[in-house]
Amino acid sequence: MSAVVERSGRPAAPGLPDRPRVGRVRSMVDLYLTEMRTAIAVQFQYRVANYFYMIGMVAEPVIYLVVWSSVARSQGGAVGGYTPGEFAAYYIVWTLVRNINIVFTPYGWEWRIQKGQLSGQLLRPIHPIHYDLGYFAGMKFVVLVLWLPIAAILSLAFHPTLQPSGLGIGVFFVALWGAYLIRSLNMWVLGMITFWTTRVSAIFELYMALELIFSGRLVPLTLLPGWAQGVANFLPFQWTFGFPINALVGKLSTTQLLEGLGMQALWIGIGATIIHFVWRAGIRRFSSVGN
């Protein structure tokens, strides 16, 4: 086994032998599975509360859908390349993507630092981001079960036209997790601002507004004016909303599908790099509050 021993950049904790890589990967997988199982158990307990939350969330895409279907009909059947049926498909898939996109927010960070929760997490040997990634990933399985009936009702009400290619479906399922990772990492970066100021809400609101417009959450990006679409290409947002949705709705060519996955990988890399450096700087600034 000694051949696979690789030393990490960090010195091992005193008193603990540096474990072989296989063991480390296994314990990491174990950590994720445990966090996911915990999330499923906890969230399933509060399924009524979760349902209320989801119904409140469904109002948003239904409003967009109704407004844009109405515009499409008044413009002779389609606007921005979308028919009412395709708008229906877009915004119904939207509801799933939105739920996948629920991650640990900067408000949670604020709470975590104010209550002194972070101090405890720092004592653990594994980077705290893994706990968040695991927990919220587990939540998605509960969300998915709760989402199915909502999707069925919306489909009966709005008659979506969904024409995905085989590749589109495959890319969709990968892209969902890509979107989840990108958004988790971005929110972590945003949340870490709490190391420097404890009032993040204003920055967060502004971020959310930009995301709303440039991600495809408000409208499919083809409905934006040309210059705004250009701006969107330099931002990570569309890879968390518009891209996975369009992969399933069937609006993308094979090249676009594969390029999209590449862009997701790029943004995951960027997010992880920023977190790496900001975390190191932030943790040095951090002085514990609470007990």
Next chain:
Amino acid sequence: MDRADPIAGRPTRGIRAAARLWWVFFRVGAMNELQYRVNFFLELFQSLVALATGLIALALVFQHTSSLAGWSKPELLAVMGVHVMMGGIIQTLVQPNMDRLAREVQQGTLDYALTKPRDSQLVISVREVRIWQTVNVLMGLIVLGWAVTQLQRGIGVVQALAFAGALVLGAVMIYCFWLVISTGAFWIVRMEEISELFQGVYQAGRWPVTVYPAGLRASLTFLVPVAFAVTVPAQALTHRLTERTLLVAFVFAAALFAFTRWFWRVGLRHYSGASA
């Protein structure tokens, strides 16, 4: 017959007594919030961001069409103004009280409110006020003023009065709706997500309810009275309001208020308290 307040010798029933009670709570609430002035700027900033996104959504729609369900751009701007303004009224006066009610039922501390020698529904409805939220009321008024100057047909005294009347009726209906739902807390206990749910559904009012398919429109009118709160006042400003609609609004508001009062008492009888 009025029972006299043992200390001040003032009446404890009737509209004037209720107004005085509300004023006392309002002053305490305002003084409390005035300590946190930074919150005003945060609120202002958030309102501006929300307003900007609303205007962008409106601009996007009108980049692709010239009218939506028969409403022109300035008319929809008026709808948005009413929506923001009513949202501000709800967040200033209604939501904080209803959130507190839900919380207190869960924690059992509602008993403190119930033992007060005043009408319990009145007390739980006036205890909280968030004055910084009035930023949205002002913002809505500005949007509304801007919209009115762009309307083809100006507004006269009749429209202004109908608008004010419709607005008051709408606010009463939203209050009743929320109190009925919150009263459900006596049975269900956990009602924290109601605010989330309401915020989501209330967003539908940004557009005139005539845009929505029949089933949704009916729900947004009689189930969650967003139509009466936003669309009907906006109709008054855009010469769409018929006397019949206003009459229906009045009758429905009165009926809903009576039902709410009855339902609150039923809920109270069911409530056994948790702290004792």
